[in-house]
Each structure stands twice: as C-alpha cells, then as structure tokens.
Amino acid sequence: DAKTTQPTSMDCAEGRAANLPCNHSTISGNEYVYWYRQIHSQGPQYIIHGLKNNETNEMASLIITEDRKSSTLILPHATLRDTAVYYCIVGYSSASKIIFGSGTRLSIRP
Amino acid sequence: SAVISQKPSRDICQRGTSLTIQCQVDSQVTMMFWYRQQPGQSLTLIATANQGSEATYESGFVIDKFPISRPNLTFSTLTVSNMSPEDSSIYLCSVGQTGNNEQFFGPGTRLTVL
Numbered sequence: 001d002a003k004t005t006q007p008t009s010m011d012c013a014e015g016r017a018a019n020l021p022c023n024h025s026t027i028s029g030n031e032y033v034y035w036y037r038q039i040h041s042q043g044p045q046y047i048i049h050g051l052k053n054n055e056t057n058e059m060a061s062l063i064i065t066e067d068r069k070s071s072t073l074i075l076p077h078a079t080l081r082d083t084a085v086y087y088c089i090v091g092y093s094s095a096s097k098i099i100f101g102s103g104t105r106l107s108i109r110p
Numbered sequence: 111s112a113v114i115s116q117k118p119s120r121d122i123c124q125r126g127t128s129l130t131i132q133c134q135v136d137s138q139v140t141m142m143f144w145y146r147q148q149p150g151q152s153l154t155l156i157a158t159a160n161q162g163s164e165a166t167y168e169s170g171f172v173i174d175k176f177p178i179s180r181p182n183l184t185f186s187t188l189t190v191s192n193m194s195p196e197d198s199s200i201y202l203c204s205v206g207q208t209g210n211n212e213q214f215f216g217p218g219t220r221l222t223v224l
Contacts, residue, residue: 032211034211036213038153041218042217042218043114043202043204043215043216043217043218044153044202044204044215045215046211046212046213046214049211085152087152093206093208093211096141096206097141097143097155097158098143098153098155098204098213099155100145100152100153100154100155101152102152103152
C-alpha cells in the first residue's frame with residue numbers, strides 16, 4: 001500500500017478554515033485518497049474520498065493536486081467539535097483493509 | 111451505513127487469561143477487520159476476518175495469540191489469548207462493503223491487563 005506523510009499536529013482558530021495537508025507521492029493510478037478522523041475515545045469516522053477531482057460534501061472539501069502526489073483536507077468553518085486526529089489514507093477501495101499512518105492531531109482553539 | 115456494536119465495551123483482566131470480544135453488525139457486510147490501538151498510538155490492523163475460512167493476519171500477529179471467528183456475514187469474534195500487560199489496548203472492529211466507499215468502525219473494547 002502507498003504510504004502517506006502528514007504533519008504530527010496543527011491548530012486552528014474556531015470559525016476559521018482548517019487546511020490539513022497530506023503527501024502521497026507513491027500513489028498509484030487507481031488508488032483513492034481517503035480521509036478519516038478519530039475523535040477522542042471513539043472509532044474512526046469516514047470524512048471524504050477522491051480519485052482525481054476535487055470533492056466536497058457536508059463535512060469537508062478535498063483538494064487533490066494534478067499530479068496526485070498530495071492533497072489537502074479543508075474544514076471550512078472549524079468548530080471545537082472538529083478537534084480530532086485526522087488520517088489520510090490511500091487505497092483501492094474503502095472495503096479493503098486500511099493501513100493507518102500516524103495522522104495529524106488537529107486542535108481547534110476558541 | 112452500518113451500525114456496529116462490540117461487547118464488552120471494556121474489561122480488566124488478569125495476566126495469563128483470555129478474553130473474547132464480539133463484533134455485531136446490523137446488516138450483512140462483505141469485509142470485517144480487527145484493529146488494535148495502543149495508548150497514544152494510531153490503529154494497527156490485526157487481521158481480516160473471512161467468513162467461513164481462516165482469518166488473514168498481518169505481519170506480527172498470529173492465530174494462536176489472536177484467534178478470530180466469523181461464522182456469518184454479520185458477526186465476528188476476536189480472542190486475545192494468554193494476555194500480558196502489553197496487550198492492554200483498545201480493540202476495534204470495522205466493516206466494509208464492496209461498492210461502498212466508507213468503512214465503519216465499532217466503538218471499541220478497552221482492555222486492561224493487570
């Protein structure tokens with residue numbers, strides 16, 4: 001499986017956009033980029049995924065570079081409830097096993 | 111979506127004993143997985159639970175230590191055998207469905223071994 005690199009931690013002011021980067025330089029042509037988050041004491045939660053095009057849903061936006069070697073997860077208006085560890089994952093299908101990296105610990109400050 | 115329950119939610123066990131964790135899903139699913147999350151760490155995949163056949167284990171995990179059953183498409187168990195304090199972790203099951211882009215995770219079982 002391709003590996004991802006994320007910053008260990010980030011912080012963001014409440015109400016501002018949180019931009020979480022991820023490098024996946026060895027991603028193969030058919031692999032998707034998935035984002036999950038884990039709020040303290042809970043199981044991970046799916047956020048969004050994409051292949052080539054930028055994607056948006058009710059939770060977040062995903063921007064994938066043209067060469068697909070990196071991506072950015074955007075939480076447009078961060079709230080305190082967005083404080084969590086965010087995992088960037090690459091894989092062929094979300095039904096396949098997920099190999100988690102270390103993730104980014106995002107702290108939202110009031 | 112899939113709703114997943116795990117039993118027990120937490121347990122405190124003595125060294126040398128075994129604990130079986132149950133994972134129940136509210137619908138039939140293609141894939142079921144077991145993960146371990148040690149304190150302060152990310153999730154590590156233990157194995158893929160295969161319906162009707164032996165589980166597929168990741169490097170560093172063996173069947174004798176973590177036997178897994180999956181008798182049908184909605185249920186799986188993970189046993190942590192001959193426990194030591196190093197087995198103190200949160201154990202999570204997750205499910206995936208072919209054609210569905212989300213993988214759903216259970217709430218986890220918090221295990222403390224004394």
